[in-house]
Amino acid sequence: xxxxxxxxxxxxxxxxxxxxxxxxxxxxxxxxxxxxxxxxxxxxxxxxxxxxxxxxxxxxxxxxxxxxxxxxxxxxxxxxxxxxxxxxxxxxxxxxxxxxxxxxxxxxxxxxxxxxxxxxxxxxxxxxxxxxxxxxxxxxxxxxxxxxxxxxxxxxxxxxxxxxxxxxxxxxxxxxxxxxxxxxxxxxxxxxxxxxxxxxxxxxxxxxxxxxxxxxxxxxxxxxxxxxxxxxxxxxxxxxxxxxxxxxxxxxxxxxxxxxxxxxxxxxxxxxxxxxxxxxxxxxxxxxxxxxxxxxxxxxxxxxxxxxxxxxxxxxxxxxxxxxxxxxxxxxxxxxxxxxxxxxxxxxxxxxxxxxxxxxxxxxxxxxxx
Amino acid sequence: xxxxxxxxxxxxxxxxxxxxxxxxxxxxxxxxxxxxxxxxxxxxxxxxxxxxxxxxxxxxxxxxxxxxxxxxxxxxxxxxxxxxxxxxxxxxxxxxxxxxxxxxxxxxxxxxxxxxxxxxxxxxxxxxxxxxxxxxxxxxxxxxxxxxxxxxxxxxxxxxxxxxxxxxxxxxxxxxxxxxxxxxxxxxxxxxxxxxxxxxxxxxxxxxxxxxxxxxxxxxxxxxxxxxxxxxxxxxxxxxxxxxxxxxxxxxxxxxxxxxxxxxxxxxxxxxxxxxxxxxxxxxxxxxxxxxxxxxxxxxxxxxxxxxxxxxxxxxxxxxxxxxxxxxxxxxxxxxxxxxxxxxxxxxxxxxxxxxxxxxxxxxxxxxxxxxxxxxxxxx
Numbered sequence: 108x109x110x111x112x113x114x115x116x117x118x119x120x121x122x123x124x125x126x127x128x129x130x131x132x133x134x135x136x137x138x139x140x141x142x143x144x145x146x147x148x149x150x151x152x153x154x155x156x157x158x159x160x161x162x163x164x165x166x167x168x169x170x171x172x173x174x175x176x177x178x179x180x181x182x183x184x185x186x187x188x189x190x191x192x193x194x195x196x197x198x199x200x201x202x203x204x205x206x207x208x209x210x211x212x213x214x215x216x217x218x219x220x221x222x223x224x225x226x227x228x229x230x231x232x233x234x235x236x237x238x239x240x241x242x243x244x245x246x247x248x249x250x251x252x253x254x255x256x257x258x259x260x261x262x263x264x265x266x267x268x269x270x271x272x273x274x275x276x277x278x279x280x281x282x283x284x285x286x287x288x289x290x291x292x293x294x295x296x297x298x299x300x301x302x303x304x305x306x307x308x309x310x311x312x313x314x315x316x317x318x319x320x321x322x323x324x325x326x327x328x329x330x331x332x333x334x335x336x337x338x339x340x341x342x343x344x345x346x347x348x349x350x351x352x353x354x355x356x357x358x359x360x361x362x363x364x365x366x367x368x369x370x371x372x373x374x375x376x377x378x379x380x381x382x383x384x385x386x387x388x389x390x391x392x393x394x395x396x397x398x399x400x401x402x403x404x405x406x407x408x409x410x411x412x413x414x415x416x417x418x419x420x421x422x423x424x425x426x427x428x429x430x431x432x433x434x435x436x437x438x439x440x441x442x443x444x445x446x447x448x449x450x451x452x453x454x455x456x457x458x459x460x461x462x463x464x465x466x467x468x469x470x471x472x473x474x475x476x477x
Numbered sequence: 478x479x480x481x482x483x484x485x486x487x488x489x490x491x492x493x494x495x496x497x498x499x500x501x502x503x504x505x506x507x508x509x510x511x512x513x514x515x516x517x518x519x520x521x522x523x524x525x526x527x528x529x530x531x532x533x534x535x536x537x538x539x540x541x542x543x544x545x546x547x548x549x550x551x552x553x554x555x556x557x558x559x560x561x562x563x564x565x566x567x568x569x570x571x572x573x574x575x576x577x578x579x580x581x582x583x584x585x586x587x588x589x590x591x592x593x594x595x596x597x598x599x600x601x602x603x604x605x606x607x608x609x610x611x612x613x614x615x616x617x618x619x620x621x622x623x624x625x626x627x628x629x630x631x632x633x634x635x636x637x638x639x640x641x642x643x644x645x646x647x648x649x650x651x652x653x654x655x656x657x658x659x660x661x662x663x664x665x666x667x668x669x670x671x672x673x674x675x676x677x678x679x680x681x682x683x684x685x686x687x688x689x690x691x692x693x694x695x696x697x698x699x700x701x702x703x704x705x706x707x708x709x710x711x712x713x714x715x716x717x718x719x720x721x722x723x724x725x726x727x728x729x730x731x732x733x734x735x736x737x738x739x740x741x742x743x744x745x746x747x748x749x750x751x752x753x754x755x756x757x758x759x760x761x762x763x764x765x766x767x768x769x770x771x772x773x774x775x776x777x778x779x780x781x782x783x784x785x786x787x788x789x790x791x792x793x794x795x796x797x798x799x800x801x802x803x804x805x806x807x808x809x810x811x812x813x814x815x816x817x818x819x820x821x822x823x824x825x826x827x828x829x830x831x832x833x834x835x836x837x838x839x840x841x842x843x844x845x846x847x848x849x850x851x852x853x854x855x856x857x
Contacts, residue, residue: 145644273716277808278815281797285831299644305800326822329802342802344649393803417656419678420697422713423776423819426678428653437653439803442776452660 109136110170110260110293112157117166119152126152128317130166134295139287141296141304144314145340150297153314154263157295159183170260185261186254190269192246194253199225199241200234203252210257224256227286244275251283255290262294268303280307301341305329313337331466335473338389338466344426347395347436349388350470353377360386363432368409368462373477380476381469389466389475392439396459397427397448409465411458415450429456479543482507482665483528483633488537490523490689497523499689501537505633505667505682510659512676513669515686516712521669524686525635528667529558541632555632559639564622567611571602571621574610578629596624599661600654616647623651627658634666640675652678673713677701685709703844707851710772710844717806717817719778719838721771721789722848727763734769739814740791749789749840756845756855768848775817777842780807780824786837791816793836795829809836 112134119127127149134140142150155161156168159180167176175183194202200221207217225231228248238246247267254262268276268283284307287294298304304311305325312322313336321333332338338346352361355378359369367388377386401410413429413436425445427438438458440448450456467477481504488501498520505511513521526532528539530551538545546554565574572593579589597603600620605613613621623639640648656679659666670676676683677697685693685700693705704710711718723736732746732754747754750771757763779786780795793809793816805824809816816836845854 145646274815277797277799277817280799281808284797302799302801305802306798325800325802340646343645345646391803417653417660419653419656420701421674421678422701423774426653428657 111136111172112261112293112295113169113172114153114156115167115169117153117156117163117168119149119156119161120164125317127156127163130317130319132312132319132322134293137291137293139284139294139296139307139309141298141308141311142314143298143301143304143311143340146299147316148314149317150299150314151265154187154265154295154297157261158185158187158263160187183261184259185263186257186259187263187265188250188254188267190266192250194238194246194249196238198234199230199236199238199249202238202249203230203234203256206253206257220256220258224252227255227289228252228282242275244271244279247271247279251286260292262292264294264296266298266300269300283307301343305341313340315340331475332389333475335387335389335468338468338475342391344392344437344439346389346391346466348468349390349431349434349436350385351388353381353384353386355384360388362388362411362434365411365432367411367460368465376477377467381471383470385470386476387468387470387473389468390436390460390464392426392437394461394464395436395438397429397438397440397450398457398459399448399450399454401457402459407462409460409462411460413456413458415452415454415456417452418445418450429458431458479540481505481540482509482542483667484538484540484543485524485528486538486540488524488527488534488539490520490527490532490534497689498527498534501691503684503691503694505665507665508663509665509681510656510679511667512680512683513667513686514671514673514676514683515669516671519686520689521671521686522637525558525637525667525669528633529556529635530554531558556635557626557629557631557633558635559623559626559637565610565613565618565625567609569610570606571597571608571610571613572606574621575606575625575628578625582629592628592630593624596628599658600624615644616650619643619647619651620654623654627662627664632665634664636666636668638670639668640670640672648675655679673715677713703853705853707770707772707846710846714774717775719773719775719816719818720814721773721838722768723771724766724768725757725763726766732758732763734771739793739811739816742789744789744840750843750845752841753843753845753855762854769854770846770848770851771840771843772846773838773840773843775806776819777839778816778818779837779839780809780818780820781829781834781836786835788837788839788841791836791838792833795832795834797830798825809834 114130114132117127117130142153144150152161156163159178167174203221203224204217225234230248230252268279296307310324311328313320315336321328321337328337329341335348351367353374354361358371358374360367411431413431416428416430419426425440429436429438466475468475483505485501485503488498490498515521527534539547575593576589597606602620605617640651652675668679680697683697683700684691693700701713704713721736722738723734726733726735734744734746736742746757791811793811796810797808799806805820805822807818807820818836847854
């Protein structure tokens with residue numbers, strides 16, 4: 108069974124609030140697709156529109172080119188797995204069998220399908236246990252099993268792992284990913300957790316304020332965010348953004364009196380795209396290297412001088428806040444590197460930044476140019 | 478001058494039969510940021526309330542600059558307490574919200590104006606001053622609430638989980654602002670949080686509260702590098718610690734660890750964890766074949782790097798990973814134990830998910846606990 112989901116010009120308004128604005132999205136068959144964004148960005152509304160639980164104010168929903176916009180939820184053949192499981196106080200077997208029995212599937216087939224699904228999820232030896240005897244992780248598996256046993260066209264998961272403890276979450280997450288490869292079906296997964304989306308999904312749609320900011324593979328989104336929002340939202344800490352000046356005569360990008368880089372080609376490209384003499388430079392915190400003395404400006408790098416403002420220890424890393432002519436950047440380094448470096452607040456440092464990791468954003472539209 | 482700006486001596490508090498705070502002794506120096514780190518119900522809020530004067534201790538003294546202030550009412554203590562719910566007056570502008578505590582203090586208008594603008598500049602909310610509070614985003618609202626708390630000039634700030642219920646992104650941004658505030662304005666403060674990363678990143682010192690007792694006090698690095706017990710070690714890493722189980726045995730060639738789980742192997746302490754030789758050769762540890770838990774942080778472990786392993790090598794099934802963007806946290810299963818290892822993202826190009834790989838655990842970076850009591854070994 109295949110399904111390809113397409114949203115065309117979808118808008119959803121609740122009273123005065125526009126929850127989803129003019130959304131266009133295509134989710135491919137057999138794809139593990141995540142919709143990621145902060146709370147209130149419209150991701151759950153989008154999922155509910157796909158499920159048929161909400162009707163879009165405007166726009167169409169297609170499953171494999173069939174317009175399902177007006178098709179009620181129960182005819183769409185999708186399974187929705189909620190954030191909190193809703194299970195019946197009976198055995199695991201009965202819980203999984205229930206959706207089949209209510210559809211009038213024969214007893215023999217029910218037994219066969221429950222057995223298959225239990226095997227798939229590692230629940231075989233728990234089938235006769237009462238739900239109350241299960242761990243939270245196993246309960247969420249039963250919840251999944253109940254969705255899978257129906258053999259729906261499409262799975263919609265709304266933050267199904269948030270209630271699990273970190274270790275169980277890791278295991279179930281890994282199992283979910285391999286499960287999807289085995290059942291070979293489309294999964295749409297809604298989450299606010301960037302790590303979850305980055306870890307599970309083939310592609311991610313990043314949403315903000317009812318709008319899709321970017322669709323791409325985890326590393327496309329991480330390496331080449333299409334907007335400041337995406338760069339900030341993905342990664343911890345998020346991408347650094349520094350407003351710099353374009354020196355059209357010197358053909359350089361400058362931060363106050365410091366030249367970040369000089370390139371005729373780059374400056375002309377930027378000038379083509381921005382109606383401004385400023386540009387926002389984006390760089391991820393882990394790509395900046397801190398040095399205590401100014402080394403020769405070696406090929407492929409730029410050196411910028413700054414002052415250490417503060418140092419945060421997070422256990423696995425250090426985050427160093429450095430001010431460059433009054434503008435702040437965060438640098439992420441591992442513990443061994445920090446201890447070797449031995450720096451303190453108020454100290455002058457030299458930041459070595461690889462040129463190929465620098466991105467440029469329009470200061471007005473906040474979209475990435477290069 | 479007193480050594481501590483604020484000092485707590487033998488503070489004890491009971492609710493009925495339940496001991497909420499058990500003989501707390503703690504000092505905060507002027508300009509210092511101290512975190513009270515502990516799970517819900519450990520006594521953090523009660524302790525803050527006692528310092529603020531909102532609750533009375535059953536036993537013990539509170540000293541400020543060397544003077545006992547047990548009998549001073551809250552408003553005379555020069556303390557501001559910021560609770561977890563940072564509610565704003567939604568119908569008022571940001572400016573008026575920040576001004577509200579100053580109006581109550583009857584400050585002259587010019588002084589007030591200057592203070593508001595200073596703190597607004599500091600928290601980067603100057604452009605929001607004329608906006609109504611209900612038109613703000615979550616992060617902006619939190620900054621405004623913080624500004625309102627900080628505009629009042631007091632000697633000691635008490636923060637009770639001020640970032641709880643916030644998105645992770647906003648939390649970490651505010652954490653940095655907070656730390657700057659401390660470094661720039663030099664305010665003395667106590668910050669209660671259940672979040673280890675927050676405590677590690679923010680504070681000069683951390684006091685770990687557990688069941689009403691301070692179980693460890695030290696700098697973030699002291700605490701992170703050598704947690705006093707297994708519970709704290711797990712808590713600090715969000716249960717991401719790698720744990721090996723075994724027992725100590727004496728051999729002709731030296732003290733050894735007989736590993737029981739997740740692999741069975743005998744290793745010589747002098748070869749794998751030379752820093753522990755002195756601790757483990759203690760008579761009562763080796764002779765009783767004491768059972769131990771060896772803990773290693775995921776960042777002190779590597780995955781088949783092609784380089785020689787100088788630690789303990791374990792072959793395990795790579796079952797998945799967490800993608801943190803800048804790096805991966807890889808999960809490897811062996812005999813029902815899941816090992817966690819930080820790794821660079823290049824590893825994905827080698828297609829190792831679903832394969833068996835060699836994990837190298839650096840035992841020189843391990844911390845070892847007594848399995849029965851959970852206490853760290855070699856703590857003097």
